[in-house]
Amino acid sequence: MQTLIINIKELIQIREIGIQKVSGSEMANLPLLRNAFLLIENDLIADFGLMSDCPTLPNAKIIDASEKVVLPTWCDSHTHLVYAGNRVQEFVDRINGLSYEEIANRGGGILNSAQKLNETSENEIYEQSKVRLEEVMKLGTGAIEIKSGYGLTVEGEIKMLRVIRRLAENYPIKIKATFLGAHAFPKEYKENHSGYIDLIINEMLPKIAEENLADYIDAFLETGYFSVEETERIMEAGKKYGLISKIHVNQFTAINGIAACVKHNALSVDHLEIVTDEDIEILKNSQTMPVALPSCSYFISIPYTPARKMMAAGLPLALATDYNPGTTPSGNMNFVVATACIKMKMTPEEAINAATINGAYAMGISDSHGSITKGKKANLIITKPIHSFYQLPYEFGSNLIENVFIEGKII
Numbered sequence: 397m398q399t400l401i402i403n404i405k406e407l408i409q410i411r412e413i414g415i416q417k418v419s420g421s422e423m424a425n426l427p428l429l430r431n432a433f434l435l436i437e438n439d440l441i442a443d444f445g446l447m448s449d450c451p452t453l454p455n456a457k458i459i460d461a462s463e464k465v466v467l468p469t470w471c472d473s474h475t476h477l478v479y480a481g482n483r484v485q486e487f488v489d490r491i492n493g494l495s496y497e498e499i500a501n502r503g504g505g506i507l508n509s510a511q512k513l514n515e516t517s518e519n520e521i522y523e524q525s526k527v528r529l530e531e532v533m534k535l536g537t538g539a540i541e542i543k544s545g546y547g548l549t550v551e552g553e554i555k556m557l558r559v560i561r562r563l564a565e566n567y568p569i570k571i572k573a574t575f576l577g578a579h580a581f582p583k584e585y586k587e588n589h590s591g592y593i594d595l596i597i598n599e600m601l602p603k604i605a606e607e608n609l610a611d612y613i614d615a616f617l618e619t620g621y622f623s624v625e626e627t628e629r630i631m632e633a634g635k636k637y638g639l640i641s642k643i644h645v646n647q648f649t650a651i652n653g654i655a656a657c658v659k660h661n662a663l664s665v666d667h668l669e670i671v672t673d674e675d676i677e678i679l680k681n682s683q684t685m686p687v688a689l690p691s692c693s694y695f696i697s698i699p700y701t702p703a704r705k706m707m708a709a710g711l712p713l714a715l716a717t718d719y720n721p722g723t724t725p726s727g728n729m730n731f732v733v734a735t736a737c738i739k740m741k742m743t744p745e746e747a748i749n750a751a752t753i754n755g756a757y758a759m760g761i762s763d764s765h766g767s768i769t770k771g772k773k774a775n776l777i778i779t780k781p782i783h784s785f786y787q788l789p790y791e792f793g794s795n796l797i798e799n800v801f802i803e804g805k806i807i
């Protein structure tokens with residue numbers, strides 16, 4: 397099956413095979429072709445180039461993309477898309493003056509979602525989550541990481557990871573699963589942290605490994621949540637089962653967590669609303685991808701990740717949604733890209749690199765996703781007629797997407 401997209405106004409994010417990520421000043425460069433074609437064969441990108449070199453293929457389905465831009469689908473490397481119910485009351489409480497921390501201290505926050513999740517059947521959680529997954533695919537997300545972390549019990553964490561696996565089996569989008577048992581301490585372990593960490597290591601991890609339910613391991617390394625030492629125990633235990641870490645860190649405070657993550661070869665460090673000069677020094681010369689979550693900063697009014705400072709130091713940066721019921725009830729990567737431009741002063745080129753190739757790296761899939769490269773998955777966004785790709789972040793509230801291809805098929 398061949399599909400030939402012709403007359404593409406701008407074909408953006410074209411890369412040679414082998415580019416895993418872009419860093420520092422390279423992020424300002426977003427390679428593109430004007431007046432281009434792209435050939436899809438089955439689920440893969442078979443060829444692309446200038447219209448002057450476009451092949452004649454009588455049996456191919458032709459799509460005319462005159463006045464339209466084609467780019468790779470978004471790679472959303474950090475979400476909590478599987479959850480039960482919502483936290484809309486906390487949203488109103490915050491408007492009325494309570495902080496995220498105050499809400500959590502009253503038993504709201506993550507523990508509120510955990511209670512709902514443990515009271516809801518696996519089937520019902522699947523039904524609620526698939527609606528969100530279908531919505532983000534239509535919004536141009538072609539690969540997504542989804543975390544557990546609202547179970548906080550052996551049964552609850554396994555239930556979440558089984559829902560993630562079922563979504564991966566039933567939808568064409570690439571899904572990576574991350575085990576986040578260390579998201580918060582359940583009430584009964586408030587004074588017994590080591591007891592809960594023992595439960596994670598001795599009960600949850602072996603079962604998860606037995607069913608092969610997770611690709612990565614995560615922890616919420618933060619004042620009032622998991623300390624550096626506690627997170628190190630989790631990362632070490634994960635390694636024994638082949639789970640590389642992707643860690644929530646530096647959301648509210650900088651407590652030398654990034655150094656511990658780099659020491660344990662974390663694939664990514666995520667949030668980074670508070671970043672010190674020492675943190676930046678440590679991230680240099682590491683293979684760890686920093687991941688910013690600007691719609692979380694927007695929704696709960698906390699600082700934005702200092703993207704300019706980090707890129708100026710030569711670091712790469714990825715962008716993701718953090719889709720979750722508490723701090724970011726939105727999985728819209730188009731909004732993330734626009735917010736990165738508007739609030740973090742990333743250029744459209746930098747933001748698109750961060751949301752595609754670097755997002756793919758942060759979920760370990762840059763060999764197959766994140767750029768227009770021969771042999772990679774034919775995961776493409778075709779826009780409506782627009783003047784240039786700059787219009788995507790510029791018209792931040794509009795949906796400028798006409799079609800989304802995932803693995804060669806329009807969804």
Ligand SMILES: N=CN[C@@H](CCC(=O)O)C(=O)O
Pocket residue numbers: 505506509616644647692718720721722723724
């Ligand atoms: N910060 C930790 N975890 C989630 C929010 C969890 C929640 O409030 O439900 C986050 O990434 O923002």
Ligand SMILES: [Zn+2]
Pocket residue numbers: 474475476644718720
């Ligand atoms: Zn998160």
